[in-house]
Amino acid sequence: MSDTPRRFPAALFARGQEPDPRFTLANERTFLSWIGAALALIAAGVALEALGLGLTSGLRIAASMLLIAAGIATPVQAWLGWYCTELALREGRPLPAPFLVAPLALVVVAAGVLVALGVLLR
Amino acid sequence: MSGPTGPAAPDCGRGRDGDSGRDRVWNAGLQPERTALSWRRTGLALLGGSLLLARVLAEVSVPLALTVGALGLLASIAILVAVERRYRSHHLRLTAAGGQRVTLAGGALPLLVAATTVVLGCVAAIAAILLSLRVS
Structure with a gap:
């Protein structure tokens, strides 16, 4: 197509061909779900410190930092996941699995354990 | 109860004159609309x-x-404005082409939103550290 507008990132849109628009839109919504998860993790980390809740301070700070760190890492998954999925759609390949799922689940479990210990040991 | 010819029967968009296709949705699953709402939700959450x-x-x-x-x-606010423009452009391109090999918007706005979220997280980390210093 000669009237195709230039799109960012050019390296992605130079490859393959336009997929079904519904798949591109679904990929966007998955990206936005990851951003929502990131915002929730950040909010949980800040809320722990802002509210205090009478938890043991060391455990509370550790849980808060863990949650916020996960919230900073999640947008990276969101962007790379969007990029790799869009590329796979354009080239007609199987979709990639999200790479940050297992570490993220571990971090959330660890934060939960820290908060539980903070409640028990206060 | 009034029958089907009652005064409150809605026309559900059937009676638009000069039906160019632009006033209709592109897809019965409302995919662009659901995506636009998802974007709007994310902008409001930010x-x-x-x-x-x-x-x-x-x-x-x-x-x-x-x-x-x-x-x-x-x-x-900048992201929310960009989100509305993105939906409008998607709707016009999709209804004009009938859904055949359409060029949708690229990854600039997703990257901007992801970067904004990372910055928000870094500020949140600083805020949490300052709060913990104040409390103890």
Whole structure:
């Protein structure tokens, strides 16, 4: 197509061909779900410190930092996941699995354990 | 009860004159509309998150809170405006082409939103450290 507008990132849109628009839109919504998860993790980390809740301070700070760190890492998954999925759609390949799922689940479990210990040991 | 010819029967968009296709949805699954709502939700969550963060920071430093609040407000409004433009452009391109090999918008806005979220997270980490220093 000669009237195709230039799109960012050019390296992605130079490859393959336009997929079904519904798949591109679904990929966007998955990206936005990851951003929502990131915002929730950040909010949980800040809320722990802002509210205090009478938890043991060391455990509370550790849980808060863990949650916020996960919230900073999640947008990276969101962007790379969007990029790799869009590329796979354009080239007609199987979709990639999200790479940050297992570490993220571990971090959330660890934060939960820290908060539980903070409640028990206060 | 009034019958099907009653006064309150809605026309559900059937009676539009000069049916160019633009007034109709592109897809019965409302895919562009659901995507637009998802974008709008994310933009509002960023707005709410940055204002909440500013409110929490005000306990530690008011100038810092005002800076974070103002920057968060500006960034969120810019994203929400871009989101509306993105939906409008998608709708026009999709209804014009009938869904055949359409060029949709690229990854600039997703990257901007992801980067904004990372920045918000870094400010949140600083806020949490300042709060923990104040409490103990």
